């Protein structure tokens with residue numbers, strides 16, 4: 001009985017219109033998969049784009065959604081809208097569970113799909129480094145829904161703090177520990193400090209805003225490890241000026257929802273830990289074992305081909321490609337993902353056989369992080385700057401990277417409004433709920 005059911009499920013095929021064109025299945029509509037699909041849509045292929053969500057997410061601005069600064073809809077873009085006019089692009093919202101490279105099939109809960117060429121662009125998820133307690137109790141920020149969860153959680157704890165029975169309980173509800181001193185941890189700490197300064201005294205005058213403590217714990221000796229020493233130092237100074245406690249060489253070893261433990265034995269009480277300490281590639285079972293490396297990254301050659309396979313490619317955060325300039329692979333940030341998508345598309349548009357393809361060459365366009373209003377750090381290939389001018393560069397770059405004209409306009413208006421008023425009206429605790437919870441719907 002069970003085996004015949006499984007056979008029926010395995011035989012179920014995702015329905016895609018018949019086509020004589022070679023079929024390229026792209027898994028993941030992040031920076032890499034989206035760039036690739038947009039470019040392939042102009043070529044003689046049938047492209048099937050699969051993503052578990054029906055939207056593209058702009059991860060660099062998640063922290064502004066979490067801090068009630070932007071609407072989620074301003075930084076996500078519906079995939080169907082993007083490909084409305086592309087007759088050779090078919091989108092399916094589902095999760096890829098496995099790949100069968102022998103039969104050239106991708107398996108999902110809604111059926112399987114045959115490919116001629118497969119591109120894996122599934123990105124990464126939060127890495128809790130195997131600590132189950134931390135995975136259960138800390139709050140990650142690797143998707144728009146997690147950013148919204150964090151927004152609710154911060155606001156909800158402020159509400160609860162008002163009726164806390166003891167001073168210690170109140171303190172643990174308003175204090176926040178951020179783990180990870182990369183751009184995400186630095187940016188969210190700066191945004192929390194601004195919330196404490198500008199919002200808390202107005203919205204929650206009964207809570208003593210000055211007592212809220214924000215602690216940023218970083219395991220290495222410096223912040224912003226991928227950036228220059230000047231930027232790292234400037235970020236540290238900016239955060240300290242904003243009264244964020246920064247603890248360097250501080251590894252969080254455990255968290256039970258109440259107490260955070262550090263490697264030096266320190267224990268800090270906090271109901272909220274924001275985990276921005278690392279990522280690990282999303283797994284796609286079925287690929288050759290030898291191609292899967294540390295952090296679940298997939299080893300690819302300079303043409304993005306997965307080791308040992310001619311017609312399967314990997315791009316973006318999930319891909320591990322070595323070259324002379326990057327002997328340990330490229331940084332897992334947006335630009336390598338976009339550029340790999342672009343290079344693979346250009347090669348496929350040239351021909352479907354690798355002869356004549358151009359190897360990938362990463363062009364570093366620089367990196368940046370912002371620390372509240374008026375302050376950012378920017379490392380461009382031949383120029384470094386920190387402070388107000390860097391902040392203007394950060395604003396412009398992020399605005400232009402956003403997908404969709406409407407999103408750019410909305411984000412710009414929001415930023416101008418927030419800048420002038422030191423306020424916005426998105427501090428809403430909205431919890432999605434099934435209509436079945438509503439008595440009106442109960443039969």
Ligand SMILES: Cc1cc2nc3c(=O)[nH]c(=O)nc-3n(C[C@H](O)[C@H](O)[C@H](O)COP(=O)(O)OP(=O)(O)OC[C@H]3O[C@@H](n4cnc5c(N)ncnc54)[C@H](O)[C@@H]3O)c2cc1C
Pocket residue numbers: 027028029030031032033050051052053055056057059060061062063094095096097121122123124141142143183184282315316317318332333334335337368
């Ligand atoms: C909070 C945060 C802030 C960041 N800030 C910056 C920044 O300022 N600058 C910068 O350059 N980079 C930043 N990054 C990193 C950057 O966002 C990533 O490097 C980039 O998104 C990688 O692109 P990608 O296409 O490889 O993966 P992603 O953009 O992560 O896309 C992967 C896609 O695959 C889909 N997917 C995953 N698994 C499956 C599956 N099994 N089946 C179907 N679909 C699947 C996902 O839904 C997603 O749409 C930030 C990341 C985070 C989390």
